Amino acid sequence: MKNILTIVVLAVTMLFGIQTVSAQQLSQDKSRPEVIAKEETAKLTxxxxxxxDQGRTVxxxxxxxxVGYQKNIAGKNINEAAVSAEKNKLDKQLKEAMKKTLSAEQYTKWLKMNN
Known part of the structure; x- marks a missing residue:
């Protein structure tokens, strides 16, 4: 009886511990560039x-x-010339990549979605 009680207590403890770790992992993942990009790619798809192929490239x-935004723009004053220039550079790179990847119709629709 004592062994069964010990096993049950251990199983319950592990169950609660796994749920806590999973909940923490999900909240931390939302700010990662890969997670943000995956959600945006799903919407665009x-x-x-x-x-x-388009999905992978996008x-x-x-x-x-x-990554560029989080490294160079997040938490900084967007009105500063250097920060604004970096943002414009990153936006231009994204537009160029999208123009190369998407068809003309898709690109036009994407531009409308982002404005």
């Missing part, structure tokens, strides 16, 4: 009808943009 471009 649905809205623009991207194929597999995902890479969005990850690069998010």
């Amino acid at each position: 649905e809205a623009l009808g991207l194929n597999g 995902f890479r471009a969005l990850v690069a943009k998010e």
